[in-house]
Amino acid sequence: MARMIIDAANHIAGYAARAARVKVVAAYPITPQTTVVEKIAEFVESGKMDIEYIRVESEHSAMVACIGAAAAGVRTFTATSAHGLALMHEALHWASGSRLPIVMAVVNRAMGAPWSIWPDFSDSLSQRDTGWIQFYCADNQEVFDTIIQAYKLCEDERVFLPAMICLEGFILSHTYMPVKIPDQKEIDDFLPPYKSGWILDTNHPLSHSNLVSPEWYMEFRYMIQEAMENAKRLIPVIDKEYRERFGFEHGGLVEKYKCEDADLILLTMGTMGSEAKIAVDSLRREGLKVGSARVRVFRPFPIEEIEKLAEHAQMFTAIDRHISFGMEGFLATEIKASLFNQKDALLVAGFIAGLGGRDVTSEAIGKIAKKSLKWMHYGKVEREIEWVDLRE
Amino acid sequence: MSNIPKTRKEMPLTPISYPTVGSMGKTGFWRTFRPEVDYSKCTQCTLCWIYCPDAAILRQEDDSPKIDYDYCKGCGICANECPVKAITMHREEE
Numbered sequence: 001m002a003r004m005i006i007d008a009a010n011h012i013a014g015y016a017a018r019a020a021r022v023k024v025v026a027a028y029p030i031t032p033q034t035t036v037v038e039k040i041a042e043f044v045e046s047g048k049m050d051i052e053y054i055r056v057e058s059e060h061s062a063m064v065a066c067i068g069a070a071a072a073g074v075r076t077f078t079a080t081s082a083h084g085l086a087l088m089h090e091a092l093h094w095a096s097g098s099r100l101p102i103v104m105a106v107v108n109r110a111m112g113a114p115w116s117i118w119p120d121f122s123d124s125l126s127q128r129d130t131g132w133i134q135f136y137c138a139d140n141q142e143v144f145d146t147i148i149q150a151y152k153l154c155e156d157e158r159v160f161l162p163a164m165i166c167l168e169g170f171i172l173s174h175t176y177m178p179v180k181i182p183d184q185k186e187i188d189d190f191l192p193p194y195k196s197g198w199i200l201d202t203n204h205p206l207s208h209s210n211l212v213s214p215e216w217y218m219e220f221r222y223m224i225q226e227a228m229e230n231a232k233r234l235i236p237v238i239d240k241e242y243r244e245r246f247g248f249e250h251g252g253l254v255e256k257y258k259c260e261d262a263d264l265i266l267l268t269m270g271t272m273g274s275e276a277k278i279a280v281d282s283l284r285r286e287g288l289k290v291g292s293a294r295v296r297v298f299r300p301f302p303i304e305e306i307e308k309l310a311e312h313a314q315m316f317t318a319i320d321r322h323i324s325f326g327m328e329g330f331l332a333t334e335i336k337a338s339l340f341n342q343k344d345a346l347l348v349a350g351f352i353a354g355l356g357g358r359d360v361t362s363e364a365i366g367k368i369a370k371k372s373l374k375w376m377h378y379g380k381v382e383r384e385i386e387w388v389d390l391r392e
Numbered sequence: 393m394s395n396i397p398k399t400r401k402e403m404p405l406t407p408i409s410y411p412t413v414g415s416m417g418k419t420g421f422w423r424t425f426r427p428e429v430d431y432s433k434c435t436q437c438t439l440c441w442i443y444c445p446d447a448a449i450l451r452q453e454d455d456s457p458k459i460d461y462d463y464c465k466g467c468g469i470c471a472n473e474c475p476v477k478a479i480t481m482h483r484e485e486e
Contacts, residue, residue, distance in 0.1 A: 098406050099405040099406050160405055197404075197405060198404070198408055205410070205411050206408050206409060206410050206411070207408075207411075208406055208407065208408050208409075209406050209407060210407050210409050211407075212407050216403075216407070219400045219403055220403075220405075220406065220407070222400070223400070223403070223405060
C-alpha cells in the first residue's frame with residue numbers, strides 16, 4: 001500500500017533506490033551526499049535491502065564498480081557531490097560510452113576553492129558533456145519520482161544511457177517534506193527488471209568499449225546523440241505514465257507555470273523553480289504578466305520546448321545558479337543557442353544568483369523580474385550578465 | 393568470429409569483442425629475443441606457463457612447457473621466472 005512519510009530528500013533518494021530494487025550500490029561518502037548512502041546502508045543492515053553494497057576508496061572507484069556491475073547486467077545506484085563528482089569525471093565517460101544505465105543522485109554542492117559545502121550547480125554542470133542525462137529536482141517528491149522514472153528511461157533500449165538526478169544540497173538534501181511512497185507492487189509493474197543488451201559473463205567471455213579506429217568512432221558518438229534525442233521524446237511520455245499510475249507529474253522536460261499569456265518568462269533550474277512560482281503569483285497580483293519555466297532536464301536540452309515558449313513571450317530571463325567563468329551561466333547560454341536561428345528571436349537576459357548556497361528567495365526573483373521588465377520596455381538588455389545581490 | 397558491420401544500423405551500441413586466437417595477426421614476428429627451453433633442466437614446475445602474459449606457453453602432458461612461437465613476443469618473463477634457468481633468451485638472427 002502507498003504511504004506518506006516525512007523525511008529529508010537524501011533519505012528519500014535511498015527509499016527510491018530501494019523501491020527500484022537496485023542490486024549493487026558502490027559509494028564513497030561526501031557532504032552533503034553522505035546521508036543518501038547512509039540510509040541505504042541502514043536498509044542493508046536491517047535486512048530491508050538485499051544488495052551488494054561495495055565500500056570503495058574513492059568516487060572514481062565507486063563509478064568504476066557501478067560500471068562493472070551494470071556491465072554484468074544488474075541495476076546499480078550511487079550518489080556523490082562536488083569534488084567527488086569531479087573525481088569521477090573520467091569514469092563518467094566510460095559509463096555513457098559503454099551505454100550503461102547507471103542512475104546517480106548528485107547532491108549539488110559548490111566547487112572549491114574556496115571550500116564550500118553549500119549548493120550551486122557548478123559540480124553537475126561541469127559534467128554537462130559526459131553523455132549523462134541530467135535531471136534537476138525542485139522538491140523531495142520529485143527526487144523519489146525522478147529516480148524511479150530515470151531507471152525506466154535509461155534502461156529503455158532506445159536510450160541505454162546513465163542519468164544524474166541532481167538535487168541541491170541542504171535546500172533539499174537535509175530538508176524534511178512529506179513524500180508519498182507508492183505501493184511496491186505498483187512500482188514493480190511500472191519498472192520491470194533490467195534487461196541489458198549484452199552482459200559480462202565468465203561462461204561467454206567478451207570485452208567491451210575497446211579501441212576503435214577513426215573509421216568507426218564517429219558513429220558511436222552519433223548513436224549517443226541519437227539516444228539523447230530519443231530520451232527527449234520519452235521523458236514526457238514516462239512522466240505522464242507515472243502521473244496516471246501514481247498521481248504525480250513534474251512537467252516532463254520543462255515545468256511551466258502561467259506561461260500562456262506571459263510577456264516575461266523566468267527560466268530556472270532546481271529549487272529556484274519553486275521560488276519562481278511564488279514570485280510569479282506575487283508579480284501577477286501587481287498586474288505584471290510574468291511566467292515561470294523550470295528546466296527540469298538539462299541534458300538532453302529541451303530546445304523545442306524553449307522555442308515554443310518563445311512564440312508568445314517578449315523576453316526570457318535565465319537565472320543561473322552557475323557561472324562558466326569568462327562567459328555566463330550555462331542555462332543562459334543554452335537558451336540563447338536554442339533561439340538563435342528563429343526569425344524574431346526575443347530578448348534574453350542572464351542573471352547569476354545563489355552561488356555557494358546564497359539564498360535565492362521569491363523576493364530576489366521578484367526583483368530580477370522587475371529589472372528584466374524594465375529592460376523589456378527599453379527593448380534592450382542593459383547588461384549581458386547581471387550578478388544578483390553582489391557586494392559593492 | 394568476424395562480423396564487421398557495413399552500416400551504422402548494423403553496429404552495436406558499444407564495441408564488443410569476443411576472444412579469438414590471433415585477432416591481431418601472428419604477433420610472434422615482433423620478437424627480438426627468442427626463449428629456448430632446455431628440457432634436461434626443466435622440473436615441470438609450470439611457473440613459466442603461469443607467468444606468460446600472452447598465454448603463448450602451452451602446458452604439455454608431462455607439465456613441461458611448449459612455446460608457441462607464432463604468438464610469443466619474446467618478453468623474457470619465462471626465462472626470468474624459471475627457478476632452474478632452463479629457459480634462455482637468444483637473439484632472433486643468431
